[in-house]
Amino acid sequence: MPDSPNAASVTTSQTEDATHITLRGRFSLSDLSDLVAQLRAAKVAVRVDLTDVTRLDTSAAWAIVRSETHAKANGQDFSVIGASENACGLLQTVRAAMPVPDIDASSRKTLVDRIEAVGRTTAGFGKFLMELTGFFGLFLARWAGSLRHPGEFRLTALVHHCHEVGVKAVPIVALMAFLIGVVLAFQGAVQLQQFGAEVFVVDLIAVSILRELGILLTAIVVAGRTASAFTAAIGSMKMREEIDAMRTLSIDPATALFVPRILALLLMLPILGLIANLCGLFGGGLMSWITLGISPGMFMARLVETDIWHLLVGMIKAPFFALIIGVVGCHAGMQVGNNAESLGRQTSASVVTAIFAVIVVDAVFSIFFAEVGV
């Protein structure tokens, strides 16, 4: 017997013609396992005695009702005795609310389902690329439209976004490029010293920063900063039906939101890339001076001897990266549904997609430039 009068207890006693299950005390969820086990063990003609129950909870009621339904279905005798008015009411409520599983609840995945899922994902990817292309076309069309009707062009918005995307990104881009220059010079120096070819560290820095790293890393930083900002801004407008409101007020969301943003990126990313190049070269030069004793004058002299195409190859890529980041960011923003969860999902998806696409396009460009021989 339990020590406290309120603790729940279940006892089974067997007489020749019936099984008596006596419940006592206050029932809660933690007493359910015991009750279920004893009800299940009871064989025939079950009498459930609730006389000494101080509080019956829904889970205990559920266990009793379930056994009752089971017994009735098998044509066995099952009765509940001594239930108070409240307990009766509760049993009745639970009886009425017994969950009936849906018949087609089988959700086991077959091989066909899995193959179908692969197909759907592939088709979804194709559709996504089509949508991005469509978005790019929309941007070009609206941009051309605003060239024809300059009155529609949102200059204030463009300036605002140039400030957000460009000016505010200068510190982080500059610092990153400077540090990359420092690292390149230091690592290059260690290797080149072994061959006594220290002076080639200038070429190493110039080629790698101007051609690849300066613009690629800038694009990655901007993708992380700006694609997410675009998605979050447009997505939250979408979520609060602001985009729909714009449409009903005959304001075109593409002209008002996408064109200034993507255009700002197109203008700012080359400038940021140039700043990154300068800072990278400065960091590299500084480190070469410190570790290898290459004076700034000598550094400059070797630098101007490198091919101008290295710089051009880097700069040509900038507008492409800008378009990718802008289109991906704005497109993801428009995919946001009406809940905050999809906003978060789209924001992170836009950053991942933008960075991935930038790297893929960079790889394609390096193959292209290698083929044309610059």
Next chain:
Amino acid sequence: MTEAAAREVVIRLRGIHNQFGRHVVHESLDLDVYRGEILGVVGGSGTGKSVLLRSIVGLQTPRAGEIEVLGTHVRTASDAERRVLERRWGVMFQDGALFSSLNVRENIEVPMRAVKGLDAKLRHQIADLKISLSGLPYNAGDKFPSELSGGMRKRAGFARSLALDPEIVFLDEPTAGLDPIGAAAFDTLIRQLSRTMGLTVFLVTHDLDTLHATCDRIAVLAERKVLVTGTMTEMLAVDHPWVHDYFHGPRARAATAETQMKKDA
């Protein structure tokens, strides 16, 4: 209803003082809630109905005052005492406050996970029962909160607050934003469950129909305290201007007439 003196007080508030900056929300507020009753808390916007609810369940610490729930002093309770207490009450937030990464069944199972000796299968089945008790279809259990309508989210939130068969449930605006049919169904649900399960319900609402349909007693928050408490009939007789306007406004008259018609029918 038995007479008030004989009834057990489950929530006792004495001298509650809540303040945000210089804005005093509650000042020496007293309130008793009795076992088994449905108490509706009403008041104008900004009178601190939700703040009061949050104070009682310990989400907001008042500057002063005593809060006693089921014999435990909420403000001075040890962590262990609080844990015991938290299993004896359930809270339903305005929009359900379901965990978005879990489906409805898992949401309801969250409080049950702390119960020892309950295996996953039983927990599953009890969660299904709560889903069905709250009036949701069986297949709602597999859905995620973002796939549900506002009314269904509220029901799921209600089901979660009932997961451990609490003695008290706190409901914050249970019918706000529901269509009249959904709101009426929710009213019936609250009333029915509170009667059969012996629940004490602390209900914050603006909905006059809910007050008429479900509440045993109404507490009016105004002038930084509980201005009056009483049944609907008593409320109609109060001659404080705000209370009078509230219970005699055009919307109130419609709700009263409706209740009257139901009684006559």
